[in-house]
Amino acid sequence: MLTLDRVTKTFRAGAFGGGSTTAVDRVSFEAAPGELVSLIGESGSGKSTIGRMVLGLTRASSGSLTLDGEQVRPGKDFYRRVQGVFQDPFSCYNPVFKADRVFALVRRAYHPGVPDKEWADRVEKAVRDVRLDPGQVLGRYPHQLSGGQLQRLLIARALLLDLRFLVADEITSMLDASTRIDVLNLLAGLKERGLGVLYITHDLSLGTYLAERTVVLRNGRVVERGDTQKVFGNPLHPYTRTLLAAVPRLNEPWTSAEPVEVCAFHEGGAPDTDLYETEPDHFVACAGLPDCGRTSA
Amino acid sequence: MTLTVNDLRVHYRTLRGEVRALDGVGFDLADGEILGLAGESGCGKTTLGKSLIRLDGRMRHVGGTVTLDGDELPLSDDRAMNAYRFHKISLVPQYSMSALNPTRRIGRMIRELLASRGVTVDTDELHRRLALVGLERDVLDRYPIELSGGMKQRAVMVISTLLDPSVLIADEVTSALDVSNQQAVVGALTGLRDKGLVTSMIFVTHDLGLTSHIADSIMVMYAGKLAEKAPTRTLTTEPRHPYTKMLIGSLPQVGARYKDKPLSGIEGSPPSLLNPPLGCRFRDRCPLADARCAEEPPVVEIAPRHSVACWKAA
Numbered sequence: 156m157l158t159l160d161r162v163t164k165t166f167r168a169g170a171f172g173g174g175s176t177t178a179v180d181r182v183s184f185e186a187a188p189g190e191l192v193s194l195i196g197e198s199g200s201g202k203s204t205i206g207r208m209v210l211g212l213t214r215a216s217s218g219s220l221t222l223d224g225e226q227v228r229p230g231k232d233f234y235r236r237v238q239g240v241f242q243d244p245f246s247c248y249n250p251v252f253k254a255d256r257v258f259a260l261v262r263r264a265y266h267p268g269v270p271d272k273e274w275a276d277r278v279e280k281a282v283r284d285v286r287l288d289p290g291q292v293l294g295r296y297p298h299q300l301s302g303g304q305l306q307r308l309l310i311a312r313a314l315l316l317d318l319r320f321l322v323a324d325e326i327t328s329m330l331d332a333s334t335r336i337d338v339l340n341l342l343a344g345l346k347e348r349g350l351g352v353l354y355i356t357h358d359l360s361l362g363t364y365l366a367e368r369t370v371v372l373r374n375g376r377v378v379e380r381g382d383t384q385k386v387f388g389n390p391l392h393p394y395t396r397t398l399l400a401a402v403p404r405l406n407e408p409w410t411s412a413e414p415v416e417v418c419a420f421h422e423g424g425a426p427d428t429d430l431y432e433t434e435p436d437h438f439v440a441c442a443g444l445p446d447c448g449r450t451s452a
Numbered sequence: 453m454t455l456t457v458n459d460l461r462v463h464y465r466t467l468r469g470e471v472r473a474l475d476g477v478g479f480d481l482a483d484g485e486i487l488g489l490a491g492e493s494g495c496g497k498t499t500l501g502k503s504l505i506r507l508d509g510r511m512r513h514v515g516g517t518v519t520l521d522g523d524e525l526p527l528s529d530d531r532a533m534n535a536y537r538f539h540k541i542s543l544v545p546q547y548s549m550s551a552l553n554p555t556r557r558i559g560r561m562i563r564e565l566l567a568s569r570g571v572t573v574d575t576d577e578l579h580r581r582l583a584l585v586g587l588e589r590d591v592l593d594r595y596p597i598e599l600s601g602g603m604k605q606r607a608v609m610v611i612s613t614l615l616d617p618s619v620l621i622a623d624e625v626t627s628a629l630d631v632s633n634q635q636a637v638v639g640a641l642t643g644l645r646d647k648g649l650v651t652s653m654i655f656v657t658h659d660l661g662l663t664s665h666i667a668d669s670i671m672v673m674y675a676g677k678l679a680e681k682a683p684t685r686t687l688t689t690e691p692r693h694p695y696t697k698m699l700i701g702s703l704p705q706v707g708a709r710y711k712d713k714p715l716s717g718i719e720g721s722p723p724s725l726l727n728p729p730l731g732c733r734f735r736d737r738c739p740l741a742d743a744r745c746a747e748e749p750p751v752v753e754i755a756p757r758h759s760v761a762c763w764k765a766a
């Protein structure tokens with residue numbers, strides 16, 4: 156179980172010297188084993204920063220992140236259980252080595268005892284699982300592969316570990332519709348075997364496909380979260396509504412959402428917490444409407 | 453302005469042989485046209501874009517021509533291509549967000565880049581262009597690491613269009629963006645075209661839903677070749693190539709759930725481009741394939757501006 160409790164991250168930003176940016180502001184949510192939580196929100200809203208904190212690649216300024224009750228602490232043992240696949244696959248490869256060196260590194264670090272032949276079979280299977288032809292992609296340098304091919308090799312690499320938790324940052328964003336479905340179905344299979352996934356995405360058309368829970372982020376803060384069916388089926392925050400309405404669909408006009416009249420947070424009696432539970436497992440923040448008792452900072 | 457690409461073939465040299473990534477692709481790009489380019493990951497979209505800008509050391513121009521306003525582009529002559537690059541044809545590369553120099557602030561990078569092309573920065577214009585893609589001016593004072601993926605993507609888009617190229621190739625520029633920024637970027641791109649700052653555009657993306665809102669026509673490639681090209685409405689409502697039909701068929705309905713009904717992609721994978729089989733390259737995955745498909749289907753214009761490479765479509 157991954158648990159984030161009021162996690163905050165502040166960067167001392169370079170702009171104009173002394174300023175600072177709060178990229179993530181008191182974010183809390185949980186992801187149980189076998190559960191996929193999708194994290195959605197606009198560019199710069201703090202999604203990748205959350206992913207990097209979960210992976211221990213950057214430290215939270217305050218708040219706590221725990222996995223199965225233990226604080227996130229990077230190290231070999233931790234990375235045996237938790238891995239990430241990133242938004243920008245090129246940055247994960249060293250251009251002077253062949254791309255499949257990422258597999259050799261996994262073997263050296265985590266499966267040194269596996270015989271050559273068995274390892275080769277495992278790699279081949281993982282590569283086929285992400286819909287790649289081993290003959291076409293193994294033994295090549297990163298610049299010799301297409302963007303989608305590199306991204307899928309990283310997913311295959313994660314498959315070779317006995318993962319408990321995967322942080323997937325926009326892993327399907329560079330894939331065509333058909334390949335994307337194959338990769339998602341693969342994740343569904345892993346989920347059924349108990350893998351927990353933090354699925355960072357901006358692709359809302361598939362938002363309901365796998366996610367049990369959805370967290371909507373804006374400017375580093377959660378505006379709405381809970382059961383995916385509830386968040387997507389009955390979005391209460393104006394920002395969530397705008398996002399959902401703005402999904403481009405084939406042969407339909409591309410619309411912007413209609414404004415919302417009432418703030419679900421304040422209508423519910425303005426509790427003292429940051430989020431108001433409007434129904435079981437459906438939380439919403441103040442919408443900052445003109446009539447709100449207070450505005451969300 | 454017209455760009456005409458005729459039977460273009462560009463291969464990659466590798467130790468194991470030539471990868472035939474672009475193997476005979478032809479199309480026209482009209483004045484003011486936005487052409488969407490779609491197709492399976494690895495089908496050659498990025499290769500096509502790179503071919504019109506710069507062939508890297510491993511790329512070989514095997515055949516075909518590219519003509520811009522009657523001039524044939526000297527594709528294999530890197531220096532002669534300088535006259536066209538950025539000024540006439542510009543590219544926003546895929547993953548350009550990772551190509552930014554990490555040691556330079558964005559503003560300095562832009563000044564240096566333009567200086568190397570003998571142009572000085574018009575600061576007001578630069579600010580206007582940043583606003584057009586929804587970026588604050590202070591990104592100019594930031595290092596790439598201080599920007600999110602989508603912010604970097606938009607910064608590169610501004611850089612690539614500062615010299616008002618005739619043809620802009622935008623390779624997956626919206627893929628890293630959320631829907632509201634996608635709308636902003638698409639609005640900015642059409643704005644550049646409508647203001648005449650960029651004449652025509654090739655918009656590469658895997659997102660057919662999004663392409664359908666920006667493109668005048670859409671071209672679908674499969675395994676290094678053209679599968680189908682048609683005006684947007686025609687392609688999305690009456691596709692004729694089996695691959696196009698299946699690709700559109702695999703677009704999810706919003707709200708679909710794995711638990712209720714798993715979706716399925718197109719079975720199988722595209723052939724190797726090292727020694728691609730003769731005949732139609734979609735044959736192994738095509739439900740309509742028959743004996744004739746062992747022979748390569750020609751590209752046929754089945755209706756005005758609607759071309760298809762399939763024996764069963766004519």
Ligand SMILES: Nc1ncnc2c1ncn2[C@@H]1O[C@H](COP(=O)(O)OP(=O)(O)OP(=O)(O)O)[C@@H](O)[C@H]1O
Nearest residue numbers: 166178198199200201202203204598599600601602
């Ligand atoms: N190392 C850093 N130093 C300073 N600021 C940073 C740093 N990393 C991220 N930021 C800032 O934190 C904010 C959140 O960035 P983050 O990368 O988490 O966004 P994101 O939601 O993943 O966006 P995208 O969808 O564009 O990838 C942005 O405003 C960004 O500029």
Ligand SMILES: Nc1ncnc2c1ncn2[C@@H]1O[C@H](COP(=O)(O)OP(=O)(O)OP(=O)(O)O)[C@@H](O)[C@H]1O
Nearest residue numbers: 299300301302303464473493494495496497498499
């Ligand atoms: N330098 C290279 N050497 C050898 N093969 C290459 C090289 N670059 C690309 N390829 C191969 O050429 C084919 C086309 O690649 P390209 O990058 O054009 O695909 P793409 O359509 O842009 O894919 P994506 O949607 O994943 O970005 C792929 O099969 C790829 O593996």
Ligand code: SF4
Nearest residue numbers: 732735738745762763
């Ligand atoms: S030519 Fe044959 S194999 Fe190719 S797409 Fe048409 S029917 Fe299918």
Ligand SMILES: [Mg+2]
Nearest residue numbers: 202203242601
């Ligand atoms: Mg990100």
Ligand SMILES: [Mg+2]
Nearest residue numbers: 302497498546
């Ligand atoms: Mg590409």
Ligand SMILES: [Zn+2]
Nearest residue numbers: 418421441447
């Ligand atoms: Zn309120």
